[in-house]
Every structure is written in C-alpha cells, then in structure tokens.
Amino acid sequence: MLRLEQSLNQQGLATDLQHLILSLADCGREISALVRGGALAGVLGVADTENVQGETQKKLDIIANDLIKDKLAANALVKGIASEEEEEVVAANTDGSYLVCFDPLDGSSNIDINSLVGTIFSVLPAGEGEVNQHAFMQPGTAQSCACYILYGPATVMALTTGQGTQMYSLDPKTNDFILVDDAVTVPADTGEFAINMSNQRFWQPAMQSYIADLIAGKEGPRGRNFNMRWIAAMVGDVHRVLSRGGLFTYPQDTKNPEKPFKLRLMYEANPMAFLVEQAGGKASTGYERIMAIQPEHIHQRVAVILGSANEVDACLEYHAQN
Ligand code: FBP
Numbered sequence: 001m002l003r004l005e006q007s008l009n010q011q012g013l014a015t016d017l018q019h020l021i022l023s024l025a026d027c028g029r030e031i032s033a034l035v036r037g038g039a040l041a042g043v044l045g046v047a048d049t050e051n052v053q054g055e056t057q058k059k060l061d062i063i064a065n066d067l068i069k070d071k072l073a074a075n076a077l078v079k080g081i082a083s084e085e086e087e088e089v090v091a092a093n094t095d096g097s098y099l100v101c102f103d104p105l106d107g108s109s110n111i112d113i114n115s116l117v118g119t120i121f122s123v124l125p126a127g128e129g130e131v132n133q134h135a136f137m138q139p140g141t142a143q144s145c146a147c148y149i150l151y152g153p154a155t156v157m158a159l160t161t162g163q164g165t166q167m168y169s170l171d172p173k174t175n176d177f178i179l180v181d182d183a184v185t186v187p188a189d190t191g192e193f194a195i196n197m198s199n200q201r202f203w204q205p206a207m208q209s210y211i212a213d214l215i216a217g218k219e220g221p222r223g224r225n226f227n228m229r230w231i232a233a234m235v236g237d238v239h240r241v242l243s244r245g246g247l248f249t250y251p252q253d254t255k256n257p258e259k260p261f262k263l264r265l266m267y268e269a270n271p272m273a274f275l276v277e278q279a280g281g282k283a284s285t286g287y288e289r290i291m292a293i294q295p296e297h298i299h300q301r302v303a304v305i306l307g308s309a310n311e312v313d314a315c316l317e318y319h320a321q322n
Contacts, residue, residue, distance in 0.1 A: 101267040107231070145161045186308055
C-alpha cells in the first residue's frame with residue numbers, strides 16, 4: 001500500500017511539485033470532511049450571493065473556495081491563484097514557482113441532493129513577472145500537474161504530472177490517500193455516452209447527427225446499442241470515463257446566445273483533458289485539441305468532447321463533415 005507522498009517520491013517528481021500536490025490533497029481532505037458532514041456541519045443550502053458567472057453560490061462553494069485560497073496563499077510555492085468563484089486572479093507569494101487554477105466545488109447543484117461533487121486543480125508554471133491574468137494565459141500543454149478530488153461514496157483523487165494518470169483513494173481510518181491504480185487506462189472503444197439530452201434542440205448539426213446515430217442503436221448506422229449516463233457534475237462523469245471508458249461531452253448550444261459554451265477552459269476542460277489524455281483517451285472541442293487552445297481569458301468557456309479515443313474520433317468525423 002503506497003501512500004500519496006511515497007508514490008510521488010517514487011515518480012521522481014521535483015520536490016517543490018511534490019509539496020504542492022500534498023497541499024492540494026490536504027484541501028481535498030478537508031473539503032471531503034465538510035461534504036461528509038452535510039447538513040450536520042451546517043454547510044448545505046444557498047448563500048445569498050452570485051459568483052462571477054452570475055450563478056447562485058451554494059454555501060459549500062464559498063467555504064471550499066475560501067479554504068483552498070487560504071491554504072494555497074500560505075504555501076510559499078504558490079505565486080498566484082485563479083478560481084471559478086473569483087472574478088480576478090489573486091497574487092500569493094512573490095517567489096512562488098506555480099500558478100494554481102481551481103474549481104472549488106464542481107457540480108455544486110448536486111450538493112443538496114447528496115450526489116457527486118468534486119474539486120478540480122490545474123497547476124501551471126509561474127513565469128518571472130508579476131501575477132496578473134496574462135501570466136495564466138498558458139495552453140493546457142503547459143500544465144505541470146492536474147488533479148481532481150471526487151467526494152463520492154469514497155473520496156478519490158485522480159492525478160497526472162505527465163507520467164500517466166494515477167488514482168488514489170482516501171483511507172477513512174488513517175486519512176491517507178492510498179494509490180489504487182498506478183496507470184489508469186481509458187479503453188479505446190466504448191458503448192456509453194454522457195450529454196445533457198435536454199439541450200438537444202439547441203446543439204449544432206454535427207452533434208445532433210452524432211447523438212441521433214448513437215440513439216438509433218443496432219438499427220442505425222453505428223450498428224450497435226449505446227447506453228447513456230449523466231451525473232451533472234463533470235468531475236463525476238469524467239471519473240466514470242477514467243474508470244470504465246465512455247464519451248463525455250458538453251457541446252456548443254444556442255440555449256443562451258450569450259453563453260454558447262458551458263465548461264471553463266482553465267479549471268475544468270484543461271485539467272480533465274490532461275488526465276484523460278494521460279490515460280490514453282482524447283479531448284477535443286470538436287475542432288481542436290483542448291490542450292492546444294491559447295487561452296484569452298481566465299473564465300473562458302469551451303466545448304468539450306472527451307473520453308475513449310475511438311469514440312471521440314467518431315464524433316470528430318461528424319464535425320469534420322459539417
Ligand atoms: P457547477 O460547478 O457550477 O455546478 O457547473 C459545472 C457543471 O456542473 C459541470 O460539472 C457539469 O457537467 C455541468 O455543469 C452540468 O450542467 P447541466 O446543468 O446542463 O446538467
């Protein structure tokens with residue numbers, strides 16, 4: 001049984017990066033305890049504020065955001081922070097060598113129904129100059145590390161530093177993250193997809209035809225049946241993809257013309273793309289590799305199609321034809 005610290009050491013990672021990852025794991029441990037406490041810990045329910053995206057913030061969103069901000073600001077390795085819940089990037093320690101982007105509680109609408117939520121981190125190298133939005137404008141290929149901590153029946157952490165994807169499980173007895181899979185592998189083929197079907201009429205033609213052909217099943221052009229799953233928390237849906245394969249997508253839609261994309265590049269799409277690619281899967285917008293996108297804004301949103309390599313390719317063919 002390898003503990004997280006032993007496994008990081010065995011991977012031969014730079015000491016600084018090991019320490020930073022341990023801080024991220026600490027945040028996950030504390031948030032996990034709060035999530036487990038639920039109503040008893042007084043953390044459920046809605047706060048009377050909205051985040052920078054105009055979405056109602058749940059109490060736990062705010063608590064998790066503050067907890068991570070405080071912990072990372074106290075870590076000398078962290079030069080700057082960008083959060084889904086903060087309008088501006090936050091400067092931390094002048095001599096720090098990393099920038100950390102995070103979604104403190106992804107899938108927050110699941111909190112009150114006791115369903116899956118998680119925390120997502122993306123770590124970028126900090127350059128020389130001062131910490132401003134420009135410093136964060138690095139493509140996903142520049143990430144030093146990506147991870148999520150999923151608060152489910154078990155608390156698990158998926159991690160990549162570019163040497164494959166590893167999975168850890170939080171031992172409730174010792175509160176240690178224990179390595180449970182040292183080489184997560186996403187099967188190339190799948191019979192499972194995840195999409196919010198209620199947006200069907202708002203999708204672009206390429207996604208309309210792709211999903212219609214999946215649903216047509218054995219009698220349709222794909223010649224086999226597909227199954228659908230939707231957790232409504234990217235962190236849960238991506239965990240299923242890492243665990244047994246599948247295709248997850250949140251495509252462009254016209255539901256709200258001012259917001260054609262839902263998922264955020266810097267703290268959702270990029271870290272998940274890194275984890276999925278390192279496990280042998282693919283991650284695209286339909287037209288380009290997610291990790292190749294040159295970001296223009298810290299809260300930028302993108303279309304996401306990720307998962308089993310052959311199925312992502314099948315979906316991309318529909319995009320190439322439209
Ligand atoms: P929140 O973190 O604010 O909940 O939003 C992100 C997200 O939950 C994704 O994780 C998920 O894939 C998507 O929104 C679900 O959207 P929908 O409301 O369309 O089901």
